[in-house]
Amino acid sequence: MREPAVSTDDSFASTASGVGATTWTTGRIITKDFPAPHLVRLRMHVEDRQRHWPGQHYLIRLRAPDDYTAQRSYSVASDDSDPLVEFLVERLPGGEVSEFLADVAEVGDVLELRGPIGRWFRWDTYTPALCLVGGTGVVPAVSMTRAARHHGRADLLRVVAVARTPDDLPYAEELAQAGASIVHTRESSTARPPGALTAAELAPLLEGVELAYVCGSARFAGFAEDLLVESGLDPEAIRVERFGVTG
Known part of the structure; x- marks a missing residue:
């Protein structure tokens, strides 16, 4: 991959994630709305947030009281300049993560997240x-x-x-x-x-x-x-x- 000669944000190219490993952290739901009956949009404040490239995704993990976990990948809708990380989740019948995010999760809830993830699908913002x-x-x-x-x-x-x-x-x-x-x-x-x-x-x-x-x-x-x-x-x-x- 080429390196950009000029960037409008000179720290972005060197610090955006995708080069090194990510670790699990937490995110708090700040807003929640339903753009359509089967869709839920979550905007979250992510602790220890790493910068991301457009096209990358996060894992969202749910943990039950008995420590059973379930996780799914969700692409990021926001760009890196947004102070919050935005996800759009399709509520799938029988989907244990998507149904929880749509029907149970509330504003203020804290969820486990890992990301941003993905080198193959990220856009570097300067390649046509x-x-x-x-x-x-x-x-x-x-x-x-x-x-x-x-x-x-x-x-x-x-x-x-x-x-x-x-x-x-x-x-x-x-x-x-x-x-x-x-x-x-x-x-x-x-x-x-x-x-x-x-x-x-x-x-x-x-x-x-x-x-x-x-x-x-x-x-x-x-x-x-x-x-x-x-x-x-x-x-x-x-x-x-x-x-x-x-x-």
Whole structure:
């Protein structure tokens, strides 16, 4: 990876996590809201917080009185300049962590966290990049968009966000205001008619792009990766993060 010649925050490149190991710490829930019935957004104050790159994630661990633990990975939506760390969690039926965070956890509660984690999927904020994300996989793209804006590098990042309907895309308004391309496959609220994203639509957005980040379900990730290659991007330039139900 190249090192930036100039940074708008000269301490960021040398101190952001991902190079060394992270340790478990705690985070206090400062705000909690529900952007949609199946989504909960948590903003947390993290003790001994390490700086993070957009695209990284945290582990959130729950601990029962008998010391039984359960943990899941959640991408960070906030950028590093935010004093709080923001997570968007999809409440999954039978998901012991997501159901707890949505239904039980309250403002003021303290949870165990470890992070930030992830070298492969992080964006360095100066390499020209495209994010192709689907549904709740939009979260890393939100962090990247916020970081690009904070560092004055919005011209280096392009975002394509895909969802079945407008209601299925979190952060849609924020992304649209940042210039993201919004694609609805079933029902559209934009001038673009509903339908799958095509290589012809994607190819112009890849001009000058050096890296592409894909995040979404396994099905979406496979489709997006194939589409990027079909659109002319070198497979070695694609970073993929898949998510799904954890048993």
